[in-house]
Amino acid sequence: MTWYAALGALEQGLVYGIMAIGVYLTFRILDFPDLTVDGSLPLGASITALALTSGISPFVALFLSIIGGFLAGMVTAILNTKLKVLHLLASILTMIALYSINIRIMDGPNISLLAADTVFDPLIALGIPGHLASTVVFVIFALIIVITIVWFLYTELGLSILATGDNSQMITAQGVNTHTMIILGVGLSNALVALAGSLIAQNQGAADVNMGVGTIIAGLASVIVGETILGDKTIPRAIIAVLLGSVIYRMAIALALGLELGDFSVSPSDLNLITAILVIIALTAPTIKKKLKTT
Numbered sequence: 001m002t003w004y005a006a007l008g009a010l011e012q013g014l015v016y017g018i019m020a021i022g023v024y025l026t027f028r029i030l031d032f033p034d035l036t037v038d039g040s041l042p043l044g045a046s047i048t049a050l051a052l053t054s055g056i057s058p059f060v061a062l063f064l065s066i067i068g069g070f071l072a073g074m075v076t077a078i079l080n081t082k083l084k085v086l087h088l089l090a091s092i093l094t095m096i097a098l099y100s101i102n103i104r105i106m107d108g109p110n111i112s113l114l115a116a117d118t119v120f121d122p123l124i125a126l127g128i129p130g131h132l133a134s135t136v137v138f139v140i141f142a143l144i145i146v147i148t149i150v151w152f153l154y155t156e157l158g159l160s161i162l163a164t165g166d167n168s169q170m171i172t173a174q175g176v177n178t179h180t181m182i183i184l185g186v187g188l189s190n191a192l193v194a195l196a197g198s199l200i201a202q203n204q205g206a207a208d209v210n211m212g213v214g215t216i217i218a219g220l221a222s223v224i225v226g227e228t229i230l231g232d233k234t235i236p237r238a239i240i241a242v243l244l245g246s247v248i249y250r251m252a253i254a255l256a257l258g259l260e261l262g263d264f265s266v267s268p269s270d271l272n273l274i275t276a277i278l279v280i281i282a283l284t285a286p287t288i289k290k291k292l293k294t295t
Contacts, residue, residue, distance in 0.1 A: 002258075007131060009254035013247030014138035015199050016218060018145050020226075020246045021239060022192030023219030028232070029153075030165040030185045035091040036076045037193045037219060039098030040069045041212040044194030045201035046105040052116035052202075059119060062198050069194025072098060073187035081179040102209045110208040118202040134203050141199065142243055145192065150236045161185045162235075193219075214272065221279050222246035228282040252278055 019041060026034040044065035051061035072094060079090035103109060123133035152158045163171040164181040172178055193215070201207040226245020232238035256274045259266050266274070 004131070005254050005258065006251070007135060009250040010247060011135050011138055011203070013250035014135075014142045014243070015196055015203065016250065017142055017222065017243040017246035018199070019193045019196035019215060020219045020222035020242045021145060021149060022189040022196070023216065024223050024238070024242045025149075025189040025192070026186055027220065028165075028223065028238070029162055030182060030189075032077075032080075032165070032182065032186060033088050033091070034073075034076060034186055034189060035088065035216055036072055036094045036098070036186070036190055038212045038215045039095035039102070040072045040190040040193045041197035041200075041215045042102050042207070042209055043068050043072055043098050043105075044197030045207035045211060046102040046111070046209070047194070048198040048201050049111040049113055049207035050105050052113055052118075053111060058117050058121075058202060061202075062119065062195060065194045065198035066191045069197075070187040070191040072194070073190030074183055076190075077183040077186040081182050099209060106207060106209070109210070110206060112206050113201060114205045116202075119199070120202065138199065138203075141195075145195075146239050146243060149192075150239055153235050157184070214275075217272070217275055217279075218246075218249065221275050221282070222249050224279055224282040225249050228285050249275075249278060 019037065023034075023037060026032045047065045047068045048058070048061040051064055052058060056064075075097075076087075076091045076094040079085040079093065080087045083090075085093070120130065120133045120137055123136055124130055128136065153162060160171060160176050161181045161184065163174075164176070164178045164185070168178045171181075197212070200211070222245040223242050224245070225248055226241035226243070227238070228245075229248065230237060230241035230244060232241060253271065253274055256266050256270075
């Protein structure tokens with residue numbers, strides 16, 4: 001693997017790690033299977049594309065994307081909590097609706113952002129090369145998100161969300177409205193995913209309605225790989241594990257795509273197969289490890 005390939009994998013691991021933390025909030029903390037993320041990631045990208053092409057600051061565009069993602073998550077959670085739609089079905093319905101909404105926002109399936117201002121421009125103006133500027137920005141945003149989420153989950157509101165996912169009957173007996181906690185938690189999850197979509201669009205120089213396909217698989221793979229390597233005994237450790245898992249997942253994909261065995265070589269079309277293999281290895285590793293210890 002070349003230096004540029006490794007740097008690119010690190011960049012993708014960091015920015016998709018923000019998305020993976022959002023997935024962790026719903027799947028692990030709230031125990032809420034949420035497929036909305038496949039639609040909220042391109043939602044963040046499409047809102048950013050519209051904002052940047054309208055002359056709005058890229059940092060304001062990030063904020064608008066976060067709001068859009070939060071609202072998308074709220075819709076899924078409200079369908080589940082208030083209208084009693086099964087959580088999985090509710091997220092699928094929202095994801096399907098977002099496909100059309102994203103096309104409406106962009107007035108087409110994609111928008112080019114090659115001439116637009118981005119969050120990387122201030123660093124590039126200082127003389128930092130573009131490929132390094134994006135890495136620095138992603139590191140900064142990843143650190144901010146990790147610190148903020150860890151802090152939030154230790155607040156009274158964050159602990160209520162944790163308790164809702166862990167034991168909803170107990171927390172209801174304490175006077176907490178679990179519906180509100182689910183709405184807030186799923187909204188926050190999709191806000192992070194939309195933020196990642198905004199950063200990805202600015203980095204790639206384009207927003208596309210199909211860029212969210214497979215987002216949930218990549219997020220789950222990052223969560224599982226991270227937990228297998230670092231564990232999840234404490235909140236800070238679990239959040240860091242998810243981010244690290246995302247970087248490892250992207251590095252593994254970069255290595256696999258550069259693999260050549262005689263006449264056989266891995267192509268981008270094999271990405272889903274590689275992901276499935278990585279997840280299977282991560283899921284079965286603890287069981288295999290226990291069996292080896294007992295023998």
